Amino acid sequence: MTRTLPPETVGAATAAPAAGTPPSRTLRQRLAGLDTTVSPYLYVLPFFLVFAVIGLYPMLYSGYLSFFSWPRFGATHGDAVGWANYAHVLQDPVFHKALWNTIGIFLLSSVPQVVIASVVAALLNTNLRGRVWWRMSVLLPFVVAPAAVALIFGALFADKSGLVNDLLAGLGLPEVRWHADRLASWTAIAGMVNWRWTGYNTLILLAAMQAIPRSIYEAASIDGAGGVRQFFTITLPSIRPTMLFVIITSTIGGLQIFTEPRLFDTNLQHQGGADYQYQTLAMYVFNTANSATDPYPRAAAAAWLLFLLIIAFALVNFLLTRALQRRSSL
Amino acid sequence: MTLRMRSAGTRPSFLVYGLLAAFLLGSVFPLYWSFVIGSVTSERAITTPPPLVPGGHFFDNAARVFDRIDFWSALANSVIVSSVAALSTVVFATLAGYAFAKLPFRGSNLLMAFVVMTMAVPPQLAMIPLFKEFANLGLAGTRTAVVLPWLVTAFGVFFMRQYLKDAVPTQLIEAARMDGCSMLRTFWTVGVPAARPAMAILGLFTFMQAWTDFMWPLLVLQGSDVQTLQTALDQLKIAPGQGLSDMALLQAGTIMATVPLLLLFIATGRQLVSGIMQGAVKG
Numbered sequence: 001m002t003r004t005l006p007p008e009t010v011g012a013a014t015a016a017p018a019a020g021t022p023p024s025r026t027l028r029q030r031l032a033g034l035d036t037t038v039s040p041y042l043y044v045l046p047f048f049l050v051f052a053v054i055g056l057y058p059m060l061y062s063g064y065l066s067f068f069s070w071p072r073f074g075a076t077h078g079d080a081v082g083w084a085n086y087a088h089v090l091q092d093p094v095f096h097k098a099l100w101n102t103i104g105i106f107l108l109s110s111v112p113q114v115v116i117a118s119v120v121a122a123l124l125n126t127n128l129r130g131r132v133w134w135r136m137s138v139l140l141p142f143v144v145a146p147a148a149v150a151l152i153f154g155a156l157f158a159d160k161s162g163l164v165n166d167l168l169a170g171l172g173l174p175e176v177r178w179h180a181d182r183l184a185s186w187t188a189i190a191g192m193v194n195w196r197w198t199g200y201n202t203l204i205l206l207a208a209m210q211a212i213p214r215s216i217y218e219a220a221s222i223d224g225a226g227g228v229r230q231f232f233t234i235t236l237p238s239i240r241p242t243m244l245f246v247i248i249t250s251t252i253g254g255l256q257i258f259t260e261p262r263l264f265d266t267n268l269q270h271q272g273g274a275d276y277q278y279q280t281l282a283m284y285v286f287n288t289a290n291s292a293t294d295p296y297p298r299a300a301a302a303a304w305l306l307f308l309l310i311i312a313f314a315l316v317n318f319l320l321t322r323a324l325q326r327r328s329s330l
Numbered sequence: 331m332t333l334r335m336r337s338a339g340t341r342p343s344f345l346v347y348g349l350l351a352a353f354l355l356g357s358v359f360p361l362y363w364s365f366v367i368g369s370v371t372s373e374r375a376i377t378t379p380p381p382l383v384p385g386g387h388f389f390d391n392a393a394r395v396f397d398r399i400d401f402w403s404a405l406a407n408s409v410i411v412s413s414v415a416a417l418s419t420v421v422f423a424t425l426a427g428y429a430f431a432k433l434p435f436r437g438s439n440l441l442m443a444f445v446v447m448t449m450a451v452p453p454q455l456a457m458i459p460l461f462k463e464f465a466n467l468g469l470a471g472t473r474t475a476v477v478l479p480w481l482v483t484a485f486g487v488f489f490m491r492q493y494l495k496d497a498v499p500t501q502l503i504e505a506a507r508m509d510g511c512s513m514l515r516t517f518w519t520v521g522v523p524a525a526r527p528a529m530a531i532l533g534l535f536t537f538m539q540a541w542t543d544f545m546w547p548l549l550v551l552q553g554s555d556v557q558t559l560q561t562a563l564d565q566l567k568i569a570p571g572q573g574l575s576d577m578a579l580l581q582a583g584t585i586m587a588t589v590p591l592l593l594l595f596i597a598t599g600r601q602l603v604s605g606i607m608q609g610a611v612k613g
Contacts, residue, residue: 039513043429058456145542
């Protein structure tokens with residue numbers, strides 16, 4: 001590629017000075033030089049400006065705010081209170097519930113999702129008739145907004161006269177109190193996340209699978225390895241980096257879950273069930289900001305704790321996947 | 331025989347089609363069922379055995395949705411906010427992605443790493459001060475406040491950089507510069523034409539992201555007349571009277587709020603699929 005370049009550039013370089021007009025050349029050259037050095041910064045500037053205003057500044061201000069009190073109906077923060085807001089949040093039984101709810105819903109949504117997505121991706125990675133059509137079909141739930149998904153699943157999983165309970169009753173099974181029972185509510189909410197995101201992750205894993213050279217499969221076939229065996233010995237190990245990407249992005253998203261549990265709620269307190277059984281950390285932050293005592297500082301402290309949790313989970317995921325990769329490559 | 335299985339001729343077994351069909355059924359059914367409930371009377375919606383085929387009352391339910399929420403203004407707001415978000419993100423992300431992918435400058439790797447890291451920051455962390463800030467500026471309850479966080483996204487910059495790395499031959503940029511093109515002109519004549527397919531996908535993707543966003547509009551529009559489709563659904567749910575218990579009304583509203591994106595999906599699903607898959611391989 002680069003071999004063909006020098007003759008062209010030399011030609012262009014020698015042609016250019018002849019075309020320029022002598023008097024203005026130095027200024028123009030200086031301007032061109034400035035253009036070359038400054039332009040890249042100008043092009044990336046809008047992103048950093050927007051992020052400074054809507055991300056960095058408010059984030060740091062949240063950190064600052066979390067060490068102050070907030071007078072009732074006040075317009076600005078009150079006295080410095082040290083770590084009191086963090087202590088309050090960490091001792092709040094509702095925060096503890098929200099923490100476990102978030103982790104529970106996250107596990108119920110991410111683990112089945114990754115498993116099902118890799119199986120469906122392997123199914124799509126065959127010589128299907130109507131390939132494009134099948135790929136589009138798995139993405140369909142992705143265009144349904146989380147708010148709409150929550151209202152649909154809230155009705156499907158209604159405690160009384162919901163289709164799922166009707167079905168269970170029809171099969172002679174006991175009905176489940178999807179909105180009242182803690183684990184059941186996690187399952188229903190995780191179901192929404194799985195429904196919307198499995199197809200999306202399927203396509204990402206499918207893309208990784210298509211990058212695996214066909215010859216590896218052919219060699220395995222000659223050695224007598226069947227489809228299932230090939231999936232475990234070739235496909236899964238080859239897509240590990242993409243798998244890690246999927247797991248980390250679903251961790252970041254899963255721990256922030258807000259819309260689904262909020263709209264799943266059937267009472268108007270928006271507290272995630274009568275006994276906070278499915279209030280998540282993101283809901284906790286939102287509700288704390290709307291509460292009476294020290295609303296913003298406590299919400300800020302809770303938001304920072306949520307951020308730390310996300311970083312911790314992403315790191316654990318990363319290290320775990322790397323350790324597994326090392327062990328199996330030995 | 332085993333060799334032929336992997337090469338072009340042989341189709342997969344019925345089991346593969348059967349499993350995929352089951353997955354498809356699971357994907358479609360909740361939407362179908364929502365339409366069924368949205369098209370029967372409120373009484374029929376909660377009787378057993380549950381309705382499984384559509385009734386003829388969708389437009390009655392839709393009329394009641396129009397009574398409860400300002401559907402058309404919410405739709406217009408969603409269209410405006412999402413369009414501005416898509417347009418702005420495409421412009422700024424293409425510029426930034428082009429610079430990161432193709433222009434050598436001091437600190438570019440460090441800045442790019444910073445862009446990627448910002449994706450891990452939960453919006454909850456910035457939400458409250460941002461809301462206070464906008465309220466102080468008199469922006470609470472406006473479309474401007476809803477759209478501001480979407481002016482350019484880290485994902486967009488990352489996506490365009492990944493795409494442009496291979497899509498634009500560096501020699502073409504050098505040739506244009508040697509011909510005396512300014513940086514911006516080079517971007518316009520070399521970068522943009524090559525970036526066009528990725529720009530379309532990013533625009534589509536950002537449009538959908540902004541359209542489906544819920545938490546931020548909910549916070550910044552609370553108590554305002556300006557609503558997006560998603561927050562209007564929330565209002566429909568908590569509408570005084572029987573919002574919560576009226577399943578037919580709620581599902582009709584859900585379907586009405588979903589139809590616009592479904593149409594977009596039908597028109598552009600193919601590009602969306604290839605965009606997600608391209609982003610995955612390069613990311």
